[in-house]
Amino acid sequence: MAKATFRIWRGNADGAEFVDYDTEVSEGMVVLDAVHRIQAEQANDMAVRWNCKAGKCGSCSAEVNGQPKLMCMTRLNNLPLDEPVTVEPMRAFPLIKDLVTDVSWNFKVKEKMKPFAPRPPDAEDGTWRMEQEDIDHVQEFRKCIECFLCQDVCHVLREHDLHDEFIGPRFFVYAASLEMHPIDTENRLEELKDSDGIGYCNITKCCTKVCPEHITITDNAIIPLKERVVDEFYDPIKKLFRVFSR
């Protein structure tokens, strides 16, 4: 069995550093397997979040060789193992310990957003009629597993630290899933423009590139929301805006 070195971020808010661990690796292993093996054999107290180990729960987000990834879906055979594999926590959130960050801000953001508000049911049994083609695009947004990797790479949050003024890609996707939901009646455009800070997004598509669910965050969620905001509040310059955003 081959060996590989994993350079893992250890420590807490008071201080942290990379520590190298050598461990055995075998066919088919993912980064999370290696982290678990190190945890079981060499570092029992290492902190790592995980649940499903199948890319469905979005718990094990980290930065592997500098790339935002789900550790459970990052195969070792896609990484150069002749040099140490670095594993770090998401950098856009405060460190709790080792690979675990404080992502509670995300949960608070969602709580503040206007919830789903359906129109009265279409049928007497309290149900609605919706065409599959009308919900296809909303179902894309609802694939989100809340791994927060899109938040992690968004420069508005990561570099500019504008957590108080900007809700980040995850919650634009959430807003889009509500705004485009065929039976929702709420209007969230004013919040999107003001407190949610959608204007800060300059469509660099970093979020789309890292989404493990392959949600086309920028094109399908953020840009249409921006257009709706423009339609609602800046109608006269709508044409101009479209020219610039092309």
Place this chain on the structure above:
Amino acid sequence: MSSYETHEYDVLIIGAGGAGLRAAIEAAVGDLKVGLVCKSLLGKAHTVMAEGGVAAALANVDERDSWRVHFADTMRGGQYLSNARMAELHAQESPDRVRELEAWGALFDRTQEGGILQRNFGGHQYPRLAHVGDRTGLEMIRALQDHGIHQGIEVHMENTVVSLLKTGDRVSGAFGYEREKGRFKIFAAKAVVLATGGVGKAYKITSNSWEYTGDGHALAYHAGAELIDMEFVQFHPTGMVWPPSVRGILVTEGVRGEGGILTNSEGRRFMFDDIPELYVTQTADNPEEGWLYTQGDREARRPPELLTRDHVARCIVREVQEGRGSPHGGVFLDIAWIKEKISNAPEHIRRKLPSMYHQFKELADIDITQEPMEVGPTTHYIMGGIRVDADSQMTAVPGLFAAGECAAGLHGANRLGGNSLSDLLVFGKRAGEYAAQFAMENEAVSLDESEVDTIATHTLKPFENPPEDANGDKVGPYDIQARLQDKMQELVGIARTQGSLTQALEEIQNLREKAEIVHAIGNREYNSGWHTALDLDCLLTVSEAIALAALERRASIGAHSRDDHPEKEEPGAGKYNTIIKKADDGAMGIRREPVDELRSDLQEIIDEIG
């Protein structure tokens, strides 16, 4: 009590999967103060992994479906050991519980008429599972979560309960720690709902994550509640078998529902070779009929791949044991073959089974639209669990309720796919409702401070223990956990004997001694080793319960197979449930109770539908 951070609630819910969230939402309907404690972040519990769908007799796709057929299917699937009242309530109420999710924002796949689409699944006579591709659980937990966060529920994420608190006979709260700093917390409550899920982590090959250590089962057992039918552990027939690191990860039954077939190394569809008597009349006798069934032909009968999970798992084990397995010790599950039947097969498969496509592509380098998967059984679900009143979900301990996987009664000897998502909605709601009622009708009781101190001291003991035992063996938490998992897999797995179970009980006892002196390194801050050490008690308790109940049931029925007792019923024993309760001396006691006779109107349904 001043030394511990204390939170006071009318209703405390432990666990935030589907059952816990649904219970919390219901309990919060009035003005009650509701607390929700969960081991992970909100929305990460195992409900999120459920793939195939939620069973509800909406009759949107086949109008012949009704709660009566769903009831009969559930009872048959459970080998008539289920609590009939629970099966009745479940079948009657799940359609409303599913519709309600739509009012909270869930978006199920649609029929041509714009209603909720339903698909076929093992053991269900008609297409009954409302679904969203193969990510139904994600849709459900997100709908519940996004609705729940606006109901005034206080959520304690990444908090673990280590003990329930009792005052006299009544439950009075819970004691636990938060992961971040390892600080202790007291949750005082008039009523407590356990919704902690399963026990899969007791086994080596499992679809369950680190969380599923039988916490609710163990908490309830130690508080004096009864556990019922713990021998019935569902080994899902199709888990991934390769590569080794993903062994056990679930492959949804939806693959077979969409036409996927099981074959052995000789290319034979071995499921046609063994069709149980209870299902002969409902099962296709040729491949073409099976295919037509999966495509919605109402006159066709289901293919044998969609027989109940216990049976399919056993057939797979037989093929492997008799040398007809796949290269990595499973069998083949082939959905790619449907290209013989439909023109746009790859696109169709990717649309119907997107996360399966993704999972195999990313983790095994296999394109399921082009080649077969390798699959084998994986520990998935426990039918047994905390014994509850069918209507109220209250346990034998006043004020203590349970719902979802940790509770028992609905599924009998074997659970049908899709019946767990409906279970947690129906009985999560009921548990929340009756817990709220209990809280309104009863005053708060004061907590016993000395009891809390004792638990707190015990919780910190792993830090005091030396790293090795008297023989120089390591007593790290992961070592003990791994040894338990190996033994449970080997001795209390799909095939059991008196010898294997007796040996298992001895091994569990040895490991319990080790767990008493388990050693944790580091400090209390987000220390996975310490958490694993604390989970050991729960794992050992449920492992002992499973082995003891399996030893008691000297027959092979549903998910429980005894190689030394292959017959379905023990001569003269009749139909019974196994009941486990902590004896006065602290030992685990077991007894049998006959299954209640069916109410005549329910018996009529079964006589009529079969």
